Amino acid sequence: MFELLETLIQRPNFVVFVILFLWGIYIMSAHPNLVKKLIGLYIVQTSVIFFLVAFSAKDGATVPIILADSGLVDPMLYANPLPHALTVTAIVVQIATLGVSLALVSAIYRKFGSLDEDEILEQLK
């Protein structure tokens, strides 16, 4: 138990990731309002990206922009660039999916006059 606490204190980013991830999934499955569900979806997506970016950090490293124009580059002085390249793509795709789902929500509102999941399900019966 004590070891587990120690490993968690060394990884504060991971604890924050777990809190945000579970809270977002809980809101997505439990809250009746459709826009609130999308806010939960957004928090889940950003928490996963946060988890990936936290791997790129190195102690004593700076941003991955190479200073010296020539000569040997020491990789330990720069943060790992590969998670950054992956997550920049992921953020843009996340906004694309968010835009489509918000368009679907407003189309649902135009047809049913409500954002509440229960009222929409009652009207569908």
Next chain:
Amino acid sequence: MIIELPLLILLVVTAGGAIMVKDLISAVFILGSYSFVLALVWALLGAVDVAFVEAVVGAGLATVFFLLTLFGTTEKDTHIRRPPVPWSVILGLPVLGLLLLYGAGDLPAFGDIASAASIYISPEYLENSVEQTRTPNVVTAVLMDYRSFDTFIETIVIFTAGIACALILRKGGS
């Protein structure tokens, strides 16, 4: 590390505010501030490109999308009585959280120089990218040179999403 911990606490607080506030417009603005705190944390971790994209696209564009949707629909969360939460959620989420926390010991410690992600493949990009691509920013070199086809296909994804939005929202559409 000292500056980072208050930012992480602020991150959880803003996320909780966005989830708990009843008024949807306020929730969307708190979500924008959540994105901005996230961008600050990423800039602190050395991920400046990701921080730029999150500040522009996450805090800016996502907030505008949410607000446009809310102006076209209703602004209040009208539901007073909360429906019962399904049992699968009440039982499943704590189990998932415990499993995730139990697996934390296998992950590298935060800022570990000798972690697998830091010593495999990525040093080669850092060492050779200036020579091979003539670009000082390694993230740009990866996105626009080594993986330019991925970036190209990503623009197709954005284009498809735009077409889908236009088809859903067009006037007189069913």
